[in-house]
Amino acid sequence: MITIIDYGLGNLGSVQNLLKHINIPCKVTSDYNEIEDAEKIILPGVGAFDHAIQRIDELNLREVLIHKAKYDKIPFLGICLGMQLLTRSSEEGELQGLNLIPASTIKFKESTGLKIPHMGWNFVKENTPSLLTKGFTTDYRFYFVHSYKVVCDFPINSILKTNYGGDFDAAIQNENIYGTQFHPEKSHKFGKQLLINFSNL
Amino acid sequence: MLLNRFIPCLLLKGESLVKTVKFKNSKYIGDPINTIRIFNALEVDELIVLDIEATPLNKEPNYNLLKEIADECFMPLTYGGGIKTFEQAKKIFSIGFEKIAINSALHYNIQLATQISDVYGSQSLIGVIDVKKSFFGKRVIMSNSGKVSHTGLLIDWVRKLEKAGVGELLLTSIDSEGTWSGLDLDLIKEITAISKVPVIAHGGAGNTNDLVCGVIQGGANAIAMGSMVVYQKKDFGVLINFPDQEELERLTHKKK
Numbered sequence A: 001m002i003t004i005i006d007y008g009l010g011n012l013g014s015v016q017n018l019l020k021h022i023n024i025p026c027k028v029t030s031d032y033n034e035i036e037d038a039e040k041i042i043l044p045g046v047g048a049f050d051h052a053i054q055r056i057d058e059l060n061l062r063e064v065l066i067h068k069a070k071y072d073k074i075p076f077l078g079i080c081l082g083m084q085l086l087t088r089s090s091e092e093g094e095l096q097g098l099n100l101i102p103a104s105t106i107k108f109k110e111s112t113g114l115k116i117p118h119m120g121w122n123f124v125k126e127n128t129p130s131l132l133t134k135g136f137t138t139d140y141r142f143y144f145v146h147s148y149k150v151v152c153d154f155p156i157n158s159i160l161k162t163n164y165g166g167d168f169d170a171a172i173q174n175e176n177i178y179g180t181q182f183h184p185e186k187s188h189k190f191g192k193q194l195l196i197n198f199s200n201l
Numbered sequence B: 001m002l003l004n005r006f007i008p009c010l011l012l013k014g015e016s017l018v019k020t021v022k023f024k025n026s027k028y029i030g031d032p033i034n035t036i037r038i039f040n041a042l043e044v045d046e047l048i049v050l051d052i053e054a055t056p057l058n059k060e061p062n063y064n065l066l067k068e069i070a071d072e073c074f075m076p077l078t079y080g081g082g083i084k085t086f087e088q089a090k091k092i093f094s095i096g097f098e099k100i101a102i103n104s105a106l107h108y109n110i111q112l113a114t115q116i117s118d119v120y121g122s123q124s125l126i127g128v129i130d131v132k133k134s135f136f137g138k139r140v141i142m143s144n145s146g147k148v149s150h151t152g153l154l155i156d157w158v159r160k161l162e163k164a165g166v167g168e169l170l171l172t173s174i175d176s177e178g179t180w181s182g183l184d185l186d187l188i189k190e191i192t193a194i195s196k197v198p199v200i201a202h203g204g205a206g207n208t209n210d211l212v213c214g215v216i217q218g219g220a221n222a223i224a225m226g227s228m229v230v231y232q233k234k235d236f237g238v239l240i241n242f243p244d245q246e247e248l249e250r251l252t253h254k255k256k
Helices: A012-021 A032-036 A049-058 A062-071 A188-199 B032-041 B063-072 B086-095 B104-108 B111-120 B154-164 B185-194 B208-216 B245-254
Strands: A002-005 A026-029 A040-043 A076-079 A103-107 A118-123 A141-146 A148-152 A158-163 A167-174 A177-180 B005-013 B016-021 B024-030 B047-051 B077-080 B099-102 B125-133 B139-143 B148-150 B168-173 B199-202 B222-225
Touching: A002 A012, A002 A032, A012 A026, A012 A188, A012 B063, A012 B086, A026 A032, A032 A062, A040 A062, A040 A188, A049 A062, A062 A076, A118 A158, A141 A188, A148 A167, B005 B032, B005 B199, B016 B032, B024 B032, B032 B047, B032 B063, B063 B077, B063 B086, B077 B125, B086 B099, B086 B111, B099 B104, B099 B111, B104 B111, B104 B148, B111 B125, B111 B154, B125 B154, B139 B154, B154 B185, B168 B185, B185 B199, B185 B208, B208 B222, B208 B245
Parallel strands: A002 A026, A002 A040, A040 A076, A076 A177, B005 B047, B005 B222, B047 B077, B077 B099, B099 B125, B125 B168, B168 B199, B199 B222
Antiparallel strands: A103 A148, A118 A141, A158 A167, A167 A177, B005 B016, B016 B024, B125 B139, B139 B148
16 A cells, blocks of 8 residues: 655646555555554655645644654655755755755756756666666656656665756655656656556565 | 657546547547556556637546546556646646646646646646637737637747746647647747756647657657647548657667
8 A cells, every 4th residue: 555645735646546556555645643554655745846836734743654664664765856855955945855865956057058847757767776667667757747856875776867957856766665756646657657566666 | 768649638528538630629539448448558658638618618637537547557657738736737637647738727737847846846737838820920829628729939838837937838739739740840849948847749640750740849848749649640530659669769769
């Protein structure tokens, strides 16, 4: 059973739909006790960093999320903004992130002539082998929408790289904690494969 | 390497899918859910669904239908039509659409763009710009499904939308829409030259070459397609289809 965290921000409907489609049981909740019992957690998220952190703190979920990830060591996946929340901080806001992966979130530089947000389908390449990306081939592509990017302190935590005005960390991992900048729930068969891998962890 | 996006743009009228020519003469195409299932199976890059009578008839978005659509789709989804308030936008996001497209409401309440982008991020908001040539050949900004015209320069409106928090533009040439005569490249170039955000060019695409021209010559990040993905050919019957994606990928990247 995968527990999808509902903190009022994020594409819960589509994550749920895709999991249903590939027969992976899931539930959506913002309840502390239910999260405490979770076997696997997905933290989705669309929107602004500070707004998301504020919501998590208002719902009093920071502690239980950190506990599940860091001490219970259950498989934990942050998607898009959900991945950025796993870092210590973001240039988009002033509040502290969940700090579960040694990394920070920074803005794409506009000076390079790139359109921001980085929006659309882009390829990924393996940086560090991971169970999350098992079976991926060079034609794997995913749907991205983001104006900020994650930079890992240590290259080993970066499991996939994507090129947009230079390589950035498209998927990250710290032991049982994972993050994808792209939206697997919106990436057809490629995203299905990733979520199947996650459910098999 | 970011791929250019080629996006079916589907028009809703009540419970039906229709296709127009120059925003008029809507013809019945079929059941939206069946059609969307086919596009999902074809693994298209993205889908845009526009309710063309929501604003003119002052109707609420058809949430039930949108929910059914979202349940079928594993690709990015955009909805446009009749959105006037933050609450409506919120409801559409919660259904499972990640972007909403707004035209009319922004002309009266540009603050709405800021309200939405502050909470959901600018990537969640598409500013729709419908453009029509006047009798004297001047470009006029239109809203309300092409029924209301606005004064002011396109360039100023683009800047205003971007400043208010719009993260993408859907640029439609009303004169080209549904005509199969090719995209309005001059219009597209004019906008892509000044916009900081991605531009989806729409109106007139009739074949693969038109799509490639829109990207290579026009500088569009994405092309929205209507007629060519719902009809077999010009003046032929309904056939839900999509151009060969590998070919598009090859053509749009080789020439850059």
